Structure formats: structure tokens, C-alpha cells
Amino acid sequence: MTVATPSPFVSSAVPSRKEAARARGKRPVERDKRRSSVLTIILWMTLAYFLLPLVWLFLSSTKTNGDLFSTFGLWFGQTFALFDNVGQLFTFQDGIFVRWMGNTALYAITSAVGAALLATMCGYALAKYVFKGRSFVFALILGAVMVPLTALAIPTYLLFSAANLVDTPWAIILPSLVSPFGVYLIRVYAADAVDDSLIEAARIDGAGEFRIFTTIASRLLAPGIVTVLLFALVSTWNNYFLPLIMLNNPALFPATVGLAQWQQAATGGGGAQVLFSTVLTGSFVSIIPLVVAFLFLQRYWQSGLSTGGVKG
Amino acid sequence: MSAAPPLRRTSPSRASAAPARRSTIRRPQLFAAWALIVPFLIVFAAMFLVPLGYAGYLSTFTSQLVGGEVFSGLANYTRALQDPSFWAGLGRVAMFLFVQVPIMLVIALFIALALDTGRVKGGKFVRLAIFVPYAVPGVVATLMWGYLYGTDSGLIAQLFRAVGLDAPTLLSPQNILGSTMNIVSWEFIGYNMIVLYAALRSVPTEMYEAAEIDGAGAWRTAWSIKIPAIRPAIMLTIIFSVIGSFQLFNEPNLLYSIAPNAIGSDFSPNLYAYNVAFKNQDINYAAAIAFLLGFLIMIISYVVQLATARKERLS
Numbered sequence: 001m002t003v004a005t006p007s008p009f010v011s012s013a014v015p016s017r018k019e020a021a022r023a024r025g026k027r028p029v030e031r032d033k034r035r036s037s038v039l040t041i042i043l044w045m046t047l048a049y050f051l052l053p054l055v056w057l058f059l060s061s062t063k064t065n066g067d068l069f070s071t072f073g074l075w076f077g078q079t080f081a082l083f084d085n086v087g088q089l090f091t092f093q094d095g096i097f098v099r100w101m102g103n104t105a106l107y108a109i110t111s112a113v114g115a116a117l118l119a120t121m122c123g124y125a126l127a128k129y130v131f132k133g134r135s136f137v138f139a140l141i142l143g144a145v146m147v148p149l150t151a152l153a154i155p156t157y158l159l160f161s162a163a164n165l166v167d168t169p170w171a172i173i174l175p176s177l178v179s180p181f182g183v184y185l186i187r188v189y190a191a192d193a194v195d196d197s198l199i200e201a202a203r204i205d206g207a208g209e210f211r212i213f214t215t216i217a218s219r220l221l222a223p224g225i226v227t228v229l230l231f232a233l234v235s236t237w238n239n240y241f242l243p244l245i246m247l248n249n250p251a252l253f254p255a256t257v258g259l260a261q262w263q264q265a266a267t268g269g270g271g272a273q274v275l276f277s278t279v280l281t282g283s284f285v286s287i288i289p290l291v292v293a294f295l296f297l298q299r300y301w302q303s304g305l306s307t308g309g310v311k312g
Numbered sequence: 313m314s315a316a317p318p319l320r321r322t323s324p325s326r327a328s329a330a331p332a333r334r335s336t337i338r339r340p341q342l343f344a345a346w347a348l349i350v351p352f353l354i355v356f357a358a359m360f361l362v363p364l365g366y367a368g369y370l371s372t373f374t375s376q377l378v379g380g381e382v383f384s385g386l387a388n389y390t391r392a393l394q395d396p397s398f399w400a401g402l403g404r405v406a407m408f409l410f411v412q413v414p415i416m417l418v419i420a421l422f423i424a425l426a427l428d429t430g431r432v433k434g435g436k437f438v439r440l441a442i443f444v445p446y447a448v449p450g451v452v453a454t455l456m457w458g459y460l461y462g463t464d465s466g467l468i469a470q471l472f473r474a475v476g477l478d479a480p481t482l483l484s485p486q487n488i489l490g491s492t493m494n495i496v497s498w499e500f501i502g503y504n505m506i507v508l509y510a511a512l513r514s515v516p517t518e519m520y521e522a523a524e525i526d527g528a529g530a531w532r533t534a535w536s537i538k539i540p541a542i543r544p545a546i547m548l549t550i551i552f553s554v555i556g557s558f559q560l561f562n563e564p565n566l567l568y569s570i571a572p573n574a575i576g577s578d579f580s581p582n583l584y585a586y587n588v589a590f591k592n593q594d595i596n597y598a599a600a601i602a603f604l605l606g607f608l609i610m611i612i613s614y615v616v617q618l619a620t621a622r623k624e625r626l627s
Contacts, residue, residue, distance in 0.1 A: 035431050035432070035433050036429070036431035036432070039426045039429065039431055039432050040431070040432050040433045040434075042426070043423065043426055043427070043432050043435075043438050044434070044438065046419075046423065046442070047438060047441050047442070049498070050441060050442050050444065050445055050498065050501075050502065051441055051444070052467075053445075053453075053456055053457065053460060053498070054444065054445075054448070056456070056459075056460065056467055057452075057456050060459070068465075069464070069465040070465070072470060073460075073466075073467035073470055074467065118351055118352040118355060119352065121348040121349070121351060121352065122348060122349050122351075122352035122353070124348060125344070125345045125346075125348035125349045126349065129341055129342070129344070129345035131342055131345050131346075134345075137349060137353070141356070143610075144356070144360055145555075146551070146555060146609055146610050146613045147360075147364065147606050147609070147610070151367070151582075151585075151602040151603065151605050151606040152359075152360065152363045152364060152367070152602075154367065154585065154586075154589050154595070154598050154599060154602055155363040155364070155366040155367035155370065155599060155602075156359065156363040158366065158370070158595065159362065159363060159366060174355070174358075174359055175359045177355050177359065178352075178355055178356050178359045178360055180356075180360075183352065208340070208344075209340055209341055209343075209344030210344060210347075213344070213348065234446070234447065237449065238448075238449035238450060238451070240449070240450060240451050240561075240562045240565075241561050241562065241586075244565075245586070245590065255449075256449050256450075256451040256452075257451075259451060259452065259455065260451050260455070260566055263455050263566070263569060264569045267569050267570055268569070276459075279455070280456075280459070283452045283455055283456060286449070286452060287447065287448050287449065287452055290447040290448075290449075291444055291447045291448075293447075294443070294444070294446075294447045295440065298440065302506070302510060
């Protein structure tokens with residue numbers, strides 16, 4: 001697996017011709033075997049495990065707080081209260097839930113774009129330039145993949161509180177800009193997706209290094225970039241630990257921390273008086289954007305993931 | 313798909329290619345390379361190396377009522393190693409490593425292999441549907457399962473009663489570990505399945521066409537050809553699951569509000585470090601726990617890689 005001469009194995013691992021053929025609906029012939037009813041039944045049965053909790057969550061968001069605990073979980077309640085619940089959700093505590101969703105989107109999108117940009121630049125450079133210290137930099141970044149981010153959260157909190165960054169959006173965004181795995185993924189992806197001879201040709205034509213990166217490489221790397229972007233988006237969108245320790249002001253909470261706090265108030269039964277139905281409706285609403293994003297962008301992340309999976 | 317373990321693939325093979333190219337690299341290229349790398353490295357240093365170093369530094373101090381912070385060397389580490397709460401959390405994480413991770417990955421691998429045969433009707437839908445829980449935040453997943461587990465009116469209790477059985481107490485101290493394992497599995501089987509499935513799709517079909525012509529059954533093909541071929545991807549899922557287990561925090565922290573006695577303050581080392589830092593205000597000790605945890609993960613990830621590397625050399 002040298003950079004200059006990719007082995008046939010490696011190039012076949014890149015989703016190229018086979019992937020394209022599949023996208024057009026032409027599978028390799030021998031895979032078009034007869035269906036197996038045993039496998040089909042087993043797999044469709046496992047779907048119950050993965051989907052029924054979500055079905056339950058949707059049905060619960062259509063129920064009144066009373067029906068929630070008195071009616072069967074996998075069917076509608078006495079009253080169809082979805083719209084009441086959504087109305088309640090968006091107006092409760094002066095509509096703070098809308099604010100939370102906005103915060104989540106802001107943190108996640110900013111971090112994901114920044115992380116993908118930094119990772120793409122770094123990963124591309126590590127793949128395509130040979131220079132002293134390259135192995136060291138790459139080893140350093142790879143080692144970082146294994147350090148648990150939560151182990152960093154406590155010292156980061158202390159450093160941020162010394163710098164007066166605690167309880168600001170920066171406290172969430174800055175740590176989320178680092179994606180060692182993203183660098184790794186782009187580095188592996190770029191090794192095959194960007195042909196060295198193409199770079200050489202562009203150089204001979206007089207293109208500068210940055211021009212090559214912004215016009216040629218970035219286009220060839222697009223599926224890898226989308227993968228990194230999407231996974232950075234998910235990890236920030238779903239992050240709970242970091243905002244939990246960094247933020248005190250409820251107006252800055254992302255949806256995860258806000259919902260968890262509501263849930264605690266609902267079970268604690270304290271003065272806040274949050275209804276279970278509001279918590280569950282909020283939970284349901286909060287998962288819609290990501291699920292939709294994944295379904296729409298599946299072509300990208302699936303091919304990007306195969307790179308990360310196949311070669312490491 | 314060389315034999316080297318994936319995460320250390322820095323380059324014995326590349327080293328041989330390097331000298332020839334190093335002489336040809338020109339100054340603008342060198343400049344470009346560093347200009348592209350430095351932005352990441354700056355953020356990386358500020359958000360990763362500095363906090364890590366700071367945690368190490370903090371962990372060597374002890375705060376006292378009289379005299380404030382005092383340098384105490386490795387005292388916090390010896391304290392952690394003698395702390396039953398630390399070991400209790402570590403024990404539960406070990407259960408995750410040896411019970412939950414294998415179950416999760418075997419199921420993910422089975423589904424990936426089944427889908428890869430192309431014999432499942434509606435395979436594309438099945439694949440996406442199983443992946444969907446990954447897009448659900450851990451907070452929402454835990455919250456939801458918490459309701460499903462409820463002994464009085466949770467869905468699982470309702471189903472048990474419907475068939476005339478006693479409802480299981482899934483939030484009791486004896487069962488909470490299993491219940492947590494279930495939540496984590498629900499969240500991550502789909503993700504691991506997709507990684508493995510993507511790897512399987514890239515195995516050249518010629519590799520097992522011959523075997524199938526020779527009459528090898530589907531199981532045999534899967535076991536002796538497909539699984540070895542995607543070993544790097546399997547490694548990746550193992551290492552990520554190991555790291556994930558050590559980081560266990562969201563699920564127990566959220567289950568705490570509905571099952572405080574079953575979870576306690578030391579369910580996982582991470583939860584314990586959080587409670588030590590923010591409830592007991594003992595930052596120095598928390599830093600030592602966090603540092604020790606990171607160190608353990610590095611060792612275990614390394615052992616996992618070494619073990620697989622040796623197995624590959626033998627085969």
C-alpha cells in the first residue's frame with residue numbers, strides 16, 4: 001500500500017465501478033440469487049427490536065399525560081393530542097425548546113463544518129505530501145483517537161473557566177472542532193481518491209498547491225468530506241457530557257441537556273411541573289432532523305464509511 | 313488490505329517509498345503541506361494536548377483545607393487504585409467489554425453478513441431501519457428506554473402482563489447493568505453493522521465465487537472467506553466499542569433520575585469522575601481518575617491490536 005503505486009486490492013476497495021454499478025441497480029450477477037425466506041424472516045423480526053421503541057415514542061407524543069400511563073404503549077390513546085403536545089412543547093417556558101433546537105443546530109453545524117475543514121486539509125496534506133515529521137504527526141493524531149474525550153472534558157472545563165469561556169457557545173464549539181478520526185478517514189480516502197499523476201499534471205500546468213487543493217482535490221474528496229461532516233454533526237448534535245459541564249445558562253443549552261433537565265424535573269415532581277408528555281414529544285421532535293439528514297445523505301456516508309471500514 | 317493492524321498503519325511500506333520522493337519535494341510543496349496541517353494542529357494542541365497535559369499536572373496535587381493545593385506526587389493515583397468506587401465502576405465496564413461488546417458485534421456481523429448475501433427481501437430498508445437508532449441521541453434513547461422499562465406502566469411490563477407473566481423489574485439494582493447494556497446495544501448495533509456491511513461490499517466477489525463453485529455453503533463462505541477479508545473493519549469496530557465502553561456516562565447519568573439507588577454515584581468510572589469533580593469538588597482526584605482511565609484505554613486498545621496482529625502472523 002504505497003502512495004505511488006496503489007495495489008489492485010486497494011483500488012478495488014474504493015467504491016468505484018462496483019459501487020457505480022450498484023447505484024444504477026445492476027448488482028454483480030451472482031448476487032442475484034433466490035431470496036432466502038429464513039434470513040428474511042429473521043431480519044424482519046429484528047426490526048421490531050430497533051423500530052418498536054421509536055414507534056412507541058411517536059405514539060406517546062400523540063397522547064395526553066394521563067393516557068401515557070393508562071393506555072397500551074403500542075397504540076393510540078383515548079385522545080389524539082399530538083398537536084396539543086407540540087403546541088405545549090413550543091410554548092412551554094416561553095418557548096425555550098425552540099431555542100434549544102436552534103442552539104443544537106448552531107453548535108452542531110458550526111462544529112461539523114469547522115471539523116470537516118480542518119480534518120480535510122490535514123488529512124489531504126498527510127496523504128499527498130512527503131515531508132519530515134509526517135509519520136510523527138500522523139502517529140500523534142492516531143494516538144488521539146484512543147483517548148476518551150470525556151477524560152479531557154474535566155481539564156478542558158477548568159482551562160475554559162480560567163479563560164472565561166465557560167457558559168458561552170465557544171465552550172461547545174471549540175473542543176468539537178478536533179476530529180482525529182476525521183483526519184484519519186480523509187488521509188486514507190485521499191490516498192486512493194486523489195491520483196498523484198493528476199496532481200503532477202496540474203503542477204506542470206502551473207497550478208499552485210492551494211489551487212490544486214481547492215479545485216481538484218476537494219472535489220475528488222467530496223464523499224469522504226461529507227462522511228466526516230455528517231459524523232462530526234452527529235457527535236456534536238448528540239453530545240451531552242460536554243454541554244452538561246460547560247453550560248449553566250438554560251438559554252444556551254442544546255436540546256439534549258434541556259430535555260434531560262426536563263426529564264429530571266418531571267420525575268422529581270418538583271416545582272417546575274414539566275409534563276411527561278412534553279418531555280416525550282420534545283424527544284420525538286428532536287430526533288427528526290438527524291434521521292431525515294441520514295436518510296437523504298445515505299449515498300454519501302455509506303460510500304465514505306466503506307473507506308474507513310475497509311482500510312482501517 | 314495488508315496484514316498490518318489498521319490503526320497503526322503508519323507505514324513500514326511507505327518508509328521505503330519515502331526517501332526517493334523526499335528528495336524531489338520542493339519548497340512550495342513543503343510550505344503547502346505545513347500550511348494545510350498547521351490549522352488542525354493548533355486546535356488539536358489547544359483542545360487536546362494542553363488539557364491532557366493539564367489533567368496530568370492537576371492529578372499530582374491534592375487540595376487541603378489548610379494550605380490549599382499541595383504537590384502530592386502519585387498520591388491521587390494510589391488513592392484511586394485503592395478506591396472501591398473506582399474498581400466497582402471498572403468492574404462494570406469490564407462486564408461491558410466481555411459481555412455487551414461481543415454480543416453487540418456478533419449481532420452486527422450476523423446482520424451485515426445476512427444482508428451481504430443479497431437474499432433478504434427488502435434488504436435496503438432493513439439496513440437503514442437498523443441504522444436509525446444511531447441517529448437518536450443517547451439522551452433520548454436512554455430516556456425512552458427508561459419509560460419502556462418502567463415496572464408499573466412501561467411497555468415491557470404491559471407486554472409481560474398481557475401474556476399473564478409478572479413484569480420484570482428492569483430498573484432494580486440487579487438488573488440495571490443488563491438494562492444499560494441493552495440501551496447501548498440498541499444504539500450501536502446499526503452503526504457497527506453499517507461499517508461491517510460497507511467492508512463486506514468491497515470484498516472482491518472473485519474471492520468467494522470460486523469457493524461457491526466448489527460447493528462451499530453460505531456459512532462456510534462467510535466464516536472462512538468473508539470474515540477474514542474484513543478483519544480491519546472488525547478491528548475498527550472492536551476498538552471503537554472498547555473506547556465507547558470506557559466512556560460510559562450518558563446512560564447511567566440519565567437513568568439515575570429514575571433509578572437512583574440502582575445507579576449510585578460510581579456506576580461507571582466516568583460517572584464517578586464527574587461526581588468527584590462536580591459534586592465533591594475534588595478536581596485533582598477527578599483528574600487522576602480521568603487520566604488513569606485514558607491510560608487504561610490506550611493499553612487495552614494496544615493489547616487488542618497486538619493480539620490480532622499476532623493472530624494474523626500465525627495464520
